[in-house]
Every structure is written in structure tokens, then in C-alpha cells.
Amino acid sequence: MENDVMVRVQNVTMKFNGATEKIDSIKEYIIKLFKRSLHFQLFNALTNVSFEVRKGEVLGLVGLNGSGKSTMLKIISGIMKPTEGTAEIYGSLSPLIELGAGFDPDLTGRENIFLNGSLLGYSKEFMESIYDEIVSFAELENFIDVQIKNYSSGMQARLGFAIATVVKPQILICDEVLAVGDYKFQKKCEERIQELMSGETTVILVSHSIEQIRKLCDRVVWLEKGNVRMIGPCEEVCDAYEKE
Secondary structure, three states: OHHHEEEEEEEEEEEEEEEOOOOOOHHHHHHHHHOOOOOEEEEEEEEEEEEEEEOOOEEEEEOOOOOOHHHHHHHHHOOOOOOEEEEEEOOOEEEEOOOOOOOOOOOEHHHHHHHHHHHOOOOHHHHHHHHHHHHHHHOOOOOOOOEHHHOOHHHHHHHHHHHHHHOOOOEEEEEOHHHOOOHHHHHHHHHHHHHHHHOOOEEEEEOOOHHHHHHHOOEEEEEEOOEEEEEEEHHHHHHHHHHO
16 A cells, blocks of 8 residues: 555546436437437536545535536445446445445335444344444434335435444545534544544545534645545635635
């Protein structure tokens, strides 16, 4: 690992096909597709983005909606493959993207804990040893045997965050995770991330809360319409971003 680099993003470009007209239903989409009257136009969600994240560093990604922040996290997490460029990861990675997306809605919270654990490569015995800690952190003791489909989005996110962070990964990817739950739970999430940081976990964080970015991050990448507008120390970039 060169100079303790944990994540290296080099010249990443991500292109998508977008319909040039508004489609209001699947039926309309199929009809237009069949008649070959549906036209697409390539657009760049990201253009030639490069940055590095070092061991134990907390990097923030800021930008308006549609700037490419979540797309960048999905590329780093391996969910998407960039059209051009590379995203290299040097260590175990735990992505907190769309928390709860991997849950089975027909299973209970308890069953989903073990399901998620197996997907992360943990044994049943290991998950049993940390089960109580997960439930306690998520504050779901009274709902753990309820089917996930009856959980609110906030409850699902809390459970997903508790599972993903109970074991300290080398790299943690967070997409608007700290926006879930009430102020008290958000503070718990911040404290958990700070605990991970003290253990030299590398964190990449997307948040619309500049206050959270200022509190947690060492450096910040400002994305604007898929391009890097600025990279630098947290306070410097946040000050410039808030002046826009």
C-alpha cells in the first residue's frame, strides 16, 4: 500500500443514457420503445474525477443534488463500474449506501441481522456473539421480531448502520447515513464514526449537512455537475461551498 493510500480514484468518468423526453408510465415507455420513437442522450454523471484517501482519514463529498456524489460512492463500493478510469480499494470495505436495501422485507429484524451477517461473510456464531450489541445500538429491542416491511425507513437505516459498524472495517462508505433518526440517534452515529476513526478506519462521507462535514471530516471534495470543483482542507472547502 503506497503511502498508506486506502482509496485511489483515477480519472473516473461515468456516462448514462437518459431519455430526452418525459415518460409517465411503463406502458408509454414500451410503446415508444416498440415504435422506436424513444430517443436517448448520453450524459456524464462524473467527468475525469481523481482523488486519494489515506489511512485513518475522513473525506467528505459535498455538492448539490445531481452533482455525482452518490454515483461516486457506488463506484468506490463496486456497485457500479465506471465508463472510464479506475477506483482502487486497499482493504476491507463496508458500504452504508441505501441502508436497509439488502433486507428481506418478509423476514424479521432478528432474521435480517443474521442474513446480513452471512452476506458480509460472518459466521452464525460470530453474529450471535455481537447480536445484543447490534440490537441495543439500533434501539430496536421492542421491534426486533417484527417483519422488516413494517419498519419505518428510519428504523431500517438504524439497523443497517448498527450491523455495518459493529465490526470495524478498514474503509467505511457513508451516504447520508447520519440524517436518519432523531437528534439523539444522529449523535450516536457520529460518535460511532469517531470511534471508528480513532481505530484508523478510513471514512468517505456524503452529507448535505455542512455542519456534520465540518465536525467529522479532514478533507473535502466538492463536486459540481460531475466535475471536481475543489479539493482541500475541510474548513477551506466548506467555507467556499457555503459562499456559493
